[in-house]
Amino acid sequence: MSDIDIKRISYLAKLKLPSEKEEFYTNSLKDIIKWVDNLKKVDTSKTEPLHNVTEKTVSIRNDEVSKSNSVDDVLSNAPERAQNFFKVPKVVE
Amino acid sequence: MSNNWEMVIGLEVHAQLKTSSKLFSSSPNQFGSEPNENVNFIDSGMPGMLPVMNFGCIEMAIKTGYALNFKINKYSVFERKNYFYPDLPQGYQISQFEFPILSEGYINIDSVDNQKKIRIERAHLEQDAGKSIHDIDPKYSFIDLNRVGTPLLEIVSYPDLSSADEVINYMSSLRQLLMYIDVCDGNMQEGSLRADVNLSVRKKGQELGTRCEIKNLNSFKFIKQAIEYEFQRQINIIDGGGEIEQNTMLFDTSTGETRAMRSKEFSHDYRYFPDPDLLPVNLSQEQIDKIKPLVGELPQDKLNKYVHNYSLDKEIAKIIIAEKQNANLFEKMISETTVKPKFIAAWLVGDIFAFIKENNLEVNNLNDKTKDITDLLRLISDDVISNKAGKEILPKVLNGEGKPSELVKELGLEQVSDSVELEKIIDDALVGEEENILKFQGGSDRVLGYFVGKCLKATKGKGNPKLINKILLERLKK
Numbered sequence: 001m002s003d004i005d006i007k008r009i010s011y012l013a014k015l016k017l018p019s020e021k022e023e024f025y026t027n028s029l030k031d032i033i034k035w036v037d038n039l040k041k042v043d044t045s046k047t048e049p050l051h052n053v054t055e056k057t058v059s060i061r062n063d064e065v066s067k068s069n070s071v072d073d074v075l076s077n078a079p080e081r082a083q084n085f086f087k088v089p090k091v092v093e
Numbered sequence: 094m095s096n097n098w099e100m101v102i103g104l105e106v107h108a109q110l111k112t113s114s115k116l117f118s119s120s121p122n123q124f125g126s127e128p129n130e131n132v133n134f135i136d137s138g139m140p141g142m143l144p145v146m147n148f149g150c151i152e153m154a155i156k157t158g159y160a161l162n163f164k165i166n167k168y169s170v171f172e173r174k175n176y177f178y179p180d181l182p183q184g185y186q187i188s189q190f191e192f193p194i195l196s197e198g199y200i201n202i203d204s205v206d207n208q209k210k211i212r213i214e215r216a217h218l219e220q221d222a223g224k225s226i227h228d229i230d231p232k233y234s235f236i237d238l239n240r241v242g243t244p245l246l247e248i249v250s251y252p253d254l255s256s257a258d259e260v261i262n263y264m265s266s267l268r269q270l271l272m273y274i275d276v277c278d279g280n281m282q283e284g285s286l287r288a289d290v291n292l293s294v295r296k297k298g299q300e301l302g303t304r305c306e307i308k309n310l311n312s313f314k315f316i317k318q319a320i321e322y323e324f325q326r327q328i329n330i331i332d333g334g335g336e337i338e339q340n341t342m343l344f345d346t347s348t349g350e351t352r353a354m355r356s357k358e359f360s361h362d363y364r365y366f367p368d369p370d371l372l373p374v375n376l377s378q379e380q381i382d383k384i385k386p387l388v389g390e391l392p393q394d395k396l397n398k399y400v401h402n403y404s405l406d407k408e409i410a411k412i413i414i415a416e417k418q419n420a421n422l423f424e425k426m427i428s429e430t431t432v433k434p435k436f437i438a439a440w441l442v443g444d445i446f447a448f449i450k451e452n453n454l455e456v457n458n459l460n461d462k463t464k465d466i467t468d469l470l471r472l473i474s475d476d477v478i479s480n481k482a483g484k485e486i487l488p489k490v491l492n493g494e495g496k497p498s499e500l501v502k503e504l505g506l507e508q509v510s511d512s513v514e515l516e517k518i519i520d521d522a523l524v525g526e527e528e529n530i531l532k533f534q535g536g537s538d539r540v541l542g543y544f545v546g547k548c549l550k551a552t553k554g555k556g557n558p559k560l561i562n563k564i565l566l567e568r569l570k571k
Contacts, residue, residue: 054372060146061147071129074238075129084128086129087236091234
């Protein structure tokens with residue numbers, strides 16, 4: 001079984017993990033992986049991969065415009081607003 | 094020093110598709126609107142909203158497939174590429190990963206002495222992100238989500254490019270093709286076409302080196318600058334005994350330098366998985382075949398037609414096919430007149446393009462003037478007016494100051510093509526020129542030019558030079 005880097009996983013998921021909880025979550029994830037490893041024992045060499053349980057194809061629409069929400073609708077949940085922009089703590093790459 | 098080094102480049106080009114609505118929502122796909130004007134709850138990533146595929150995007154992808162010689166895949170799958178950034182409210186970008194809609198294409202580009210085939214690994218559909226504006230407030234970023242969900246086709250080449258010039262040629266050929274098939278407006282300044290450059294260096298003949306990716310270049314000038322800088326940067330590191338670290342770089346347009354993006358505590362892992370909100374795309378052969386006729390004539394088809402059917406010089410034909418709107422204007426004129434295409438082409442790439450450039454116009458601005466233009470060209474090619482007079486009238490015609498025939502009359506530019514009248518003028522001009530006539534008959538051709546000039550002057554420049562020439566020769570040979 002692969003090692004679990006709990007710090008990296010919580011970073012990627014943007015979750016703050018208290019250090020005393022790290023061991024608990026590491027073990028929980030290990031249990032999940034153990035279960036997946038069990039599944040891997042099934043011989044699937046002759047099975048086509050399936051990306052969706054229904055056999056259907058994606059539903060489509062024609063390329064037509066309709067406006068369903070106003071700027072105010074869209075900004076109504078914004079943590080902060082400046083004119084018609086969302087205002088967020090500075091993030092620069 | 095850098096003579097022993099060569100660069101190896103692969104390109105990821107993002108082309109915004111010019112559909113009316115977005116990839117998975119019916120919000121307008123439009124540049125330049127007021128902030129957050131073109132956003133609905135799907136675009137802003139509200140919980141419970143479901144994406145619905147815009148078939149217009151599939152059609153455009155298929156057209157691109159035909160134009161870039163791709164294998165068009167009937168089966169493709171949308172996946173989630175997970176990362177956090179304020180201008181990506183869903184927390185993931187919907188993209189295609191393992192099963193893209195197009196694979197294994199190529200285009201031919203002009204290289205140093207001949208054509209070079211550039212292989213393209215794949216092209217896939219994905220959503221664009223929003224825009225963050227960092228320079229309004231020192232502490233805050235301002236987010237505009239208008240661009241969220243704009244359909245992108247990401248076109249990923251193999252590392253077949255080996256100089257900045259080749260990259261520029263590849264990029265402009267792509268741009269030309271995408272504009273011809275009407276799937277992208279090609280406006281690089283507005284970000285409709287952007288490139289990520291993957292570059293590594295190696296000593297000639299050696300194995301591939303470690304590559305760095307320069308993100309988000311949106312002009313030919315910046316692409317060239319970034320490549321030249323990055324090439325030298327990597328050589329300097331290796332020459333100094335160092336090693337290249339695989340990195341994502343940003344190009345600073347003010348300094349012309351590349352720099353690594355702020356290093357991350359952990360490397361990225363996008364944790365792709367098939368988007369449970371979207372079923373796989375399953376196209377029928379019939380759906381794909383139906384798109385083929387919509388591709389239309391490609392630049393190479395037009396080039397062949399212009400050279401072989403219309404007898405244009407290749408260089409002139411290339412200028413006309415460079416932009417689809419040039420070709421459209423040219424073909425519209427051909428369809429409206431019996432003046433020879435070659436004659437039209439010469440005026441088009443000469444005085445007409447010069448006029449467009451001087452007046453900061455678009456080629457399309459002349460679409461409703463083609464009849465007047467070809468009427469004028471008819472007058473010139475029929476020798477009703479001289480070439481020189483044509484050049485004088487053209488700007489007035491293009492400015493809409495009048496019909497060509499009226500302008501010719503108004504300005505008194507009608508050419509004298511009446512041979513009786515011209516014969517009289519020529520006879521007068523030859524009076525007292527016995528010495529020169531003898532010179533001509535003794536074999537001095539230069540004297541002919543002198544006589545033509547003299548006769549033209551006598552007609553105040555309005556005499557038909559061809560006719561004058563002809564009559565003069567008859568007279569002088571007597």
